[in-house]
Amino acid sequence: MPFKKWIKAAAFTLLCVTQQAVADLTIEITQGNDRATPVAVVPFAWLGQSPLPEDVAQIVSDDLERSGLIRPLSRSDMLSLPSQKSEIYFRDWSLLKQDYLLIGQVRPSVSPGVLTIQFELYDVVRQTRVLGEVISGKVSELRSRAHYISDKVFEHLTGIEGAFSTRLAYVTMRKDEAGQNKYELKVADADGRREKSILTTYKPILSPSWSPDAQHLAYVSFETGRPGIFIQNVYSGKRRQLTAFKGLNGAPSWSPDGEKLAVVLSKDGNPELYVIDLNTYKMKRLTKHYAIDTEPEWSPDGERIMFTSSRSGGPQIYQLDLVSGETERLTFEGNYNARARFSPDGTEIYFVHQKDGIFHIAAQELANNRLRILTQTPLDESPSVSPNGSMLIYATQEGSRGYLGAVSVNGQIRYRLPSQRADVREPAWSPFLTN
Amino acid sequence: MEFKKYSKTLFFGATLAVLAGCGGNDAVTQDDVNASTDGQVQPVITSDGSNGDSAVNGEQLGQEAQNLQDQASSAIAALPEVETVYFDFDTSVIRDDSREVLDLHVAYLNANPAQNVVLEGHADERGTREYNNALGERRGNAVKNYFMVQGVSADRIEVISYGEEKPAVIGHNNAAWSKNRRVEIKY
CATH class of the missing domain: 2.120.10.30 (TolB, C-terminal domain)
Known part of the structure; x- marks a missing residue:
């Protein structure tokens, strides 16, 4: 049975720092799926000054992994960290056996305290962009925006409406x-x-x-x-x-x-x-x-x-x-x-x-x-x-x-x-x- | 056979309000949520006759009532020490080993007519919480009915079910569960 593989103790720590006290819940995947779609979720480039309170790509990666239907590539296995199309070497990602590549950028917008987030999903085999959007939100809404991106990517890859924003x-x-x-x-x-x-x-x-x-x-x-x-x-x-x-x-x-x-x-x-x-x-x-x-x-x-x-x-x-x-x-x-x-x-x-x-x-x-x-x-x-x-x-x-x-x-x-x-x-x- | 048990229970003076429709058909009645019907709620024997889950057996009750009358002359007025009776899984049947404790409380209540009592019904952790709330209430009502049949008036008794929310003993084993399926008699 391909699904029988147990990823025991595959507890992954959410990297992000929140403004709140330690949450009561952390996620620990106890049984995964061998047939999950491999997707490289590259850390989004941050084009602003002071560090962001949230790692948007990590939130997206964790969401997708939790679904069991998508298997994000470990960051340590990535050969490069592209944030725009001109930086992508598709051959690298196909060597890493990735089907899809998600890249993005976060930058300050003209309105103070508001960020612009651009994300793009590429089909590694066809070397084409299959999804892309520019969204905006306050710094305090970064997690919500990340879950929104997860919903979009998940729906594109599985045909199932994403429920990460729930x-x-x-x-x-x-x-x-x-x-x-x-x-x-x-x-x-x-x-x-x-x-x-x-x-x-x-x-x-x-x-x-x-x-x-x-x-x-x-x-x-x-x-x-x-x-x-x-x-x-x-x-x-x-x-x-x-x-x-x-x-x-x-x-x-x-x-x-x-x-x-x-x-x-x-x-x-x-x-x-x-x-x-x-x-x-x-x-x-x-x-x-x-x-x-x-x-x-x-x-x-x-x-x-x-x-x-x-x-x-x-x-x-x-x-x-x-x-x-x-x-x-x-x-x-x-x-x-x-x-x-x-x-x-x-x-x-x-x-x-x-x-x-x-x-x-x-x-x-x-x-x-x-x-x-x-x-x-x-x-x-x-x-x-x-x-x-x-x-x-x-x-x-x-x-x-x-x-x-x-x-x-x-x-x-x-x-x-x-x-x-x-x-x-x-x-x-x-x-x-x-x- | 269900009706046999059922009629016995009725014989002991249960109100027919709910039992009248016990054919199992769904009935619809109009009510207004703001109009409290608390004042109209009549004590009802929760015996349903199904699966042996009858709250109190009529014949046994009769015997207990007789015993109580015998005791009445020697009026026991002391507050009983034991305040908890226990139940088997998924039933509200009063166990034989509970009768002695319950009779002491009946005697106390009958000797102290101004004293009211709260019956807290509980369930063990197994199964679902809301079902266990219902089960805890049934256990409380079983004790209430036992008291009523022996002369304690319904308006002196309040039943509150906590379901599985307030275990007496923490643990996931039979020993803990058997201590948690209970009714606590509180004054």
């Missing part, structure tokens, strides 16, 4: 100086950098869910002593408590149009699914069953809600058709299948699956109900799909600490985002950013 939300827990459990809801770039805490509390936080416009997070916080569903603007920090019913207030999930939130409430005595209209605050009850009904997830077309129910005994995945009102059971293999998420095209679902007492992340094609197990670690949970549908991020355990792992939906690529200082859980991959 973000992750997750929850960390650590003991503070007084030994108290301190919970934080955090948002970071998809590479784990530029982490920002948007809520700190000494009570549990769980189930962050992105609004479709990637501006808001809905989540469950126990900060009042009881669970409540909150909605918070990720950028302004402004938030409101949506529910404070007696009993469970849990598992918020946004409708694809962003107008409604599916939630779990037990106010009527039993965990049931409800839909709350976020404009009118009208509430509609969806399930009525004495078993546990929880973990709703809207289908991408908004016409169905998938959920976990114990109505057949142990937890299994069901789907409620909002038009017909019919409920259908989706999972049959094993005695524990829970917290499912749809692929962006709605053809597959990803969920927590127990096999031989071990909790894995599994995928199931809806057309043929074929199940495949994607992860090997024993306590995997909370799968969340990248908006381009190619990767899943999930929570798992090592020792007494939780960390985040990522795996491609075909199970062939995996990397981990280990926590340096805290227990990390409940990852949620954002939709594509629209701004």
